[in-house]
Amino acid sequence: MRGLRLLRAPAALLGCLGVLLLLGGTPAYAHTALKDATPAPGSTVGTGTSVVELTFAQLRPGTTPKVSLVGPDGAKVPVGQPAMAGGSVTCAAVSPLRAGVNTLTYTVTATDGDTQTNAFQFQVADSAQAVTSPTACKGLSLSAPVTATSADTDADDTILGLGRTTALVVLTAVAVVVVGGVLVAVRTMRGTRPTGRRRAI
Structure with missing residues (x-):
């Protein structure tokens, strides 16, 4: 259960970051x-x-x-x-x-x-x-x-087909999500690691 509790918080964090990633790209196309x-x-x-x-x-x-x-x-x-x-x-x-x-x-x-x-x-x-x-x-x-x-020279003004500012925001958010995923994997592995053999009586 402890391992499950450790997993819930990062998962919620990743969910929030995913929502921010989606919402972060919206205003750039709306205004x-x-x-x-x-x-x-x-x-x-x-x-x-x-x-x-x-x-x-x-x-x-x-x-x-x-x-x-x-x-x-x-x-x-x-x-x-x-x-x-x-x-x-x-x-x-x-x-x-x-x-x-x-x-x-x-x-x-x-x-x-x-x-x-x-x-x-x-x-x-x-x-x-x-x-x-x-x-x-x-x-x-x-x-x-x-x-x-x-x-072709105009490509310097865009990244991945997006405006430079928008693309940088999206790429930063993706990097944060990737790092969060690595942290989740590390914590999960720590939670499931064997604590050692019991000493025989």
């Missing part, structure tokens, strides 16, 4: 939400779509989100330099899209300075209607799409 997008997540658009538009909440003033696209074959789709319309709408010109599932990735900076990277997918079909330039983007002079060779 800069994607409010609207064209093409929208899960939507189907035509191959002639040439502009993407993303509307965010609570972006850091003076910052411009980064946008990249990957086509159905895994190749990068050329994307022009993103431009801001107002303080929350991001517009970028893209090369004509190929049919299949495309993945759009965006990196934003929240008002507290935290950098976040997220992605969503949409379908492109030859038979679907191409998306016209969103109203918010029509007054902008968008740069022509270029091959996103600089996307």
